[in-house]
Every structure is written in C-alpha cells, then in structure tokens.
Amino acid sequence: MLDKSFEDYEILIRQELLDVFGDAGFDPAKDIEGIAVNRFGHAEVICYPGFAFGSGNSDAPVPGVPTYDAGQRFGRIAFAHTDLNGFADNQGTTRISRRAVNDLLD
Incomplete structure (x- = not known):
C-alpha cells in the first residue's frame, strides 16, 4: 500500500467503479465527489x-x-x-x- 501514490489509487478506484457501474450511466468525472485512502487503520x-x-x-x-x-x-x-x-x-x-x-x- 505504501508503494502506490494517491493518484495511483484514484485511477484504480475510478476505473473499477466505471467497470462496475458504467452500464448504468456512472460517470466518474461527474459522480465522484471525493476519494479518501486511509493507509493506516x-x-x-x-x-x-x-x-x-x-x-x-x-x-x-x-x-x-x-x-x-x-x-x-x-x-x-x-x-x-x-x-x-x-x-x-x-x-x-x-x-x-x-x-x-x-x-x-x-
């Protein structure tokens, strides 16, 4: 987890959400208000x-x-x-x- 940047995670998360919800009209640019990545729980x-x-x-x-x-x-x-x-x-x-x-x- 420490080897990836926030940008790396953001790209992966946006793509995964698009893959899952894209057919239903999901648009990452419009539908994602913010992403939080917690490295240390x-x-x-x-x-x-x-x-x-x-x-x-x-x-x-x-x-x-x-x-x-x-x-x-x-x-x-x-x-x-x-x-x-x-x-x-x-x-x-x-x-x-x-x-x-x-x-x-x-």
Whole structure:
C-alpha cells in the first residue's frame, strides 16, 4: 500500500467503479465527489456525545444517548452506522444494521 501514490489509487478506484457501474450511466468525472485512502487503520472507540459526562437526555430510547435520533427511520430510509453504536466493532455494526432492517420491516 505504501508503494502506490494517491493518484495511483484514484485511477484504480475510478476505473473499477466505471467497470462496475458504467452500464448504468456512472460517470466518474461527474459522480465522484471525493476519494479518501486511509493507509493506516487503527482500533478506536467512537464515543457518542454524553458518553463521558452524560447527556441529561432521559427521554432517549437509550437513556443518555442523544445520537439515537440520527438512527431513526426517515420515511422509507433507515440509517445504520457504527457511529450510532459508539464503538466501531463487528457486534455493534451487526446490531445497528439489524435494527435498521427491522425498522423498515415494521
């Protein structure tokens, strides 16, 4: 990964997206707003607001978690992201994804 430049990755990513979505009208110049390449991943805790000191939001479905509203269904759209869990891990991702799907099925 370190041997390639950002430009190398950008070219590869644009071409792969064109190969996959080109028949559907995808245009990399028009449809890609930005590309991020992270060379160094790491484990991290993504704490929700109020994690350390409390939020005072006793009405939240998960008390003290004000970000829960960001995961509420919006019409036919359900949101699922590990930021809604507070921790970027596989179990949390699965739980949040399952919740989003169930929101749509209800």
